[in-house]
Amino acid sequence: MNPYIAIGLLLLLSTGLALIIVLLGAVLGPNNPNERKLEPYESGMVPVGEAMQRLPIRFYLIATLFIVFDIEVIFLFPWALIFRKLGIFGLVEMAVFLLILLVGYIYIWQKGALEWD
Amino acid sequence: MNTNVDWLQRSLAIGPELLLMLGGLVVLLVDMWLADDDHPLLPGLTGLFMVGALIWSFVPFIPGMGITPGTIYGMFALDNLTIFFRVFVLTSSLLVLALTTVYIKGRTEQTGEFYSLLLFITLSVILASAANNLIMIYLAFEFLSLTSYIMVGWLRDDVRSNEAAMKYLLYGAISSAVMLYGMSLLYGATGSTNIAEIAAVFANPRTEIVGIFNLGITAAVLMMVGFGFKVALVPFHQWSPDAYEGAPTPVTTFLSVGPKAAGFAIMIRVLTGALGAQTESWQAMLSAVAILTMVVGNLTALAQTDMKRLLAYSSIAQAGYILMGLVANNPADNFGIRAVLVYLLAYLFTNIGLFVSVIGFEQATGSTTIDDYRGLIRRSPFHAMAMVIFFLSLLGIPPTAGFLGKFLVFGAVINAELYFLAVVGMLTSVISAYYYLNVVRVMFFQGDEEDRPLRFAFPLQAVLVITLVGTLLMNLYPTPFLNLIGEPTNLVTQLFGQLPF
């Protein structure tokens, strides 16, 4: 049997299944809309203000920087656990890694990314 | 295969990569304390690190260095293929660097970051082409993609540049996700992410249970989405004309060469390495993709009026020709892969040469419209004649590098007795003659009322001469270039011998 037939079947089945589920819900489910139900979902809260509000770009910047440095620090823990096993090579590796991090840190500092205004 | 070799020696073996990384950081730091954005120290340092890495690339050839072909922790393959791509991408980066120095003046303030990114993208291409493990492949692939997105969107005030970066990013994100899914299937099927180990599992007859074996094929299909995106194969090509058009032209130049090379290197390693047992299946799939790519790329190129878009579609079509070499590869002698490498090298000289001309013209006139090339032969004869030679090379007409590439690729195809593929390839290359010569027609047959001579900055002239010499020499005296390629997949075969089962 041509192996591509299996792939094709998989594609057909998965698409079909998804379609069926959506269609079944639409056809069988009761449909009683009211004002509350049609409101956008905001975790159960009553929506406040405009949806298309503009946020200061700095929030994104800070969030990104936080993720970058936070995640990268996580690498230090497993390294510390097997530090003896890795030996001097591991130390050098981690030093290189931190050096890169440091350069990045100096860079964003220098560029003023850490200042709020 | 010396996996117990001293780590210092390993660092020596990946010296070019370390140097590039260091270079990227140093340039970044130096830039911070330079008041002048156009300070010559920046491109100077960048070039220095690249040249250093290029020289270091040849260190493994020195006997007595103790560097033997092998892998570093199974992650980074050190073999002829890696060395080839090191030299390949460093050469193209150096040429692109020369173009950048001319192009970047007055266009952006963030010059230091640009040079630093150029070093990093070079590093990422090398890492991608040397990656010997699915995880490493994915990391290098993403590293390459992220740096490319930033570089495409470099001209922050240019709407087209922004649009290009956004399109590139969206396409890239989706296709790499699909590719990752394929990789996860491979891992699930074989329990390993190492290319050689995956291959060993598939090659072992005991495990040739239909399901597992076919998972390899499914994985190949899914991963092709990612690879196809990187080298712009139809139907994953739609981003490339916009990205090519919107990106700063030196970036376009690099995009048309570097990521393509990386994509093909990964394809060579994954398809012929990990999925060697499924060769028949993926070759059938790739031959369909190759036909589609050549037909769509060439036919769409016919309608283009912008030089950069024309070159984008032309490079899509060229990827189709390169792919044919992989389709027709015979694992016994790897002739097809060698043809792919020769073609890539030919493409490097030819395409960078063409882009130099485009940049020079853009610098002088601010235009990339084909019609504006009217009467170029009178305004800058050398430049126009060089462009003709580059176009002939893309077309595969001797005595140019492109001819040698096409000759070998079609040689592989004929040897594999894929006559239909060969005829489609040949006929589409006749179609491509029409749009390549259309530019020649505009440059040579149509007069220019103004007749103002065009002047080219020195770095552009230099790159033009280098690429021109390369393009001609590769056909007239090809032996050194063919030697550079040597036995391309040494390592893949050697690894099979080294495995414990």
Add this chain to the structure above:
Amino acid sequence: METFIPSPQGIPWLSIVCVIAPLVSAIVTLFIPSGNDNAVKMWANVASFAIFLGTIFIWLFAGYDPNNPAYQLGEVAEWIPVLNVDYRVAIDGLSLPLVVLTGFLTWISIFYSTRVINYRVKEYFFLFLLLAVGMFGVFIALDYFLFYIFWEIGLVPMYFLIGIWGGARREYAAIKFFLYTLTGSVLMLLAILGIYWGTGSFNLVTLPGLMQNSEVFGANGNFLVKSLAFWAIFIAFAIKVPLFPFHTWLPDAHVEAPTAGSVILAGILLKLGGYGMIRILMPLFPDTFNAYWIPIAVLAVISIVYGALVAMAQWDLKKLIAYTSVNHMGYCMLGIAAAASTLDRGPELMESRAIALNGAVFQFIAHGLITGALFLLVGVIYERAHTRDIKQFGGLGAVLPIFYGFMAITTFASLGLPGLAGFVSEFMVFRGAFGVGLQAQPILAILTGIALLGIVFTAALFLWKVIQGLFLGTLNEKWANLPDMHAWEMISVVPLVVLFIFFGLYPAPILNLINQGVVKILGMMS
């Protein structure tokens, strides 16, 4: 007996005269400072004349033995050892006359262009000399890879010559010429690769033998693969010849090309196709050629008759002559088909086959000289009247007596009047084809009979259309004051006329040469 004799004293005469000299002259042209058009012209003339003398030297003084059928003045140098590609050139009786013809017509064309071309002079002569490299190269190359490279090199300059210095529809004609020829050559490239994988060689000296012994292409090989390869190469050459139905690029290219370009196109480029058929197709695919000789002969006869008839319908003088090229090259193809027709039969047919093939090759030379002269003469009248419409002319005989004289003798030569070169070749083709036909292949005899109609039609069209239309009848007053041919125009035409008269009366020196090559080729086929 030695089949490949190196050049005496190891002096690479062929490379020097046929490759290096034109290439270097072309490059030197580029370095002459712009504005010095006269210097460029002077240089191109001197260089091309020297190259022409060089080809004469090769013929007579370089140690070439005309009675030896071997490849002579050979040079071999390793080029791409990985692919087994060598730089291998040599000449034999088949290629030597064509090499000399190339040198001669290149010089004549450049000489004629000196007065006519005053626009973008430097490029023009550069391209012309570059074109010579390609043409010479095809004739001397004995490595298929090298052959292909020269074959393609000739393509590009012609594209520019038509596209820049051509007539009103030059851009269309140029790209059409390029695309047609490119289609053929890419098909040939695939076949070359197939041959390489089948035999491991590009060496045209040893390939005939290797082909016979190869698994795929040998006598017991795969007929389908052999046929594919054969037709791929055949179409490449047939487009160049051009053979019906691949001829449609030719009228456009001829009409739009500048005069000298037409001369080279008709005189040399068309011969590349015919030469390739004899040099490559016949020895490499003897039995395949033999299997398909009937369709090829039919196409040849269609080219002959159709070419003549369509020529007769033209009112554009240049287009008319372009179509007679289709007709005349049809004779060559008929001769080639006749020579390939009876491979399995004994030596009793050898004589007729040899005569047919000799006629075909001699037709290359004769047609090159005659049509070259015709295009020059069309150029002469076009320079004066700025039209080529036969309807607008008439009665020019009294106004342009010298031109009339040249035109008359050249058209007579073209229609095959005995005593002129065209007759010799056409007679030989018919004699050979009839001989083979009557002895062994009745179909060939019938086809040859039909082809004879072509002679009648060409005679009619030349006498009626050209001679009567241009020179007899009432004079259009517009042309009453046209000046007759200038001395420099005569200098360009006279050598051609002298040669085709001379070879018409005394073809032996050329025929002896050709015969050596032809007999060798036929020997390779059996």
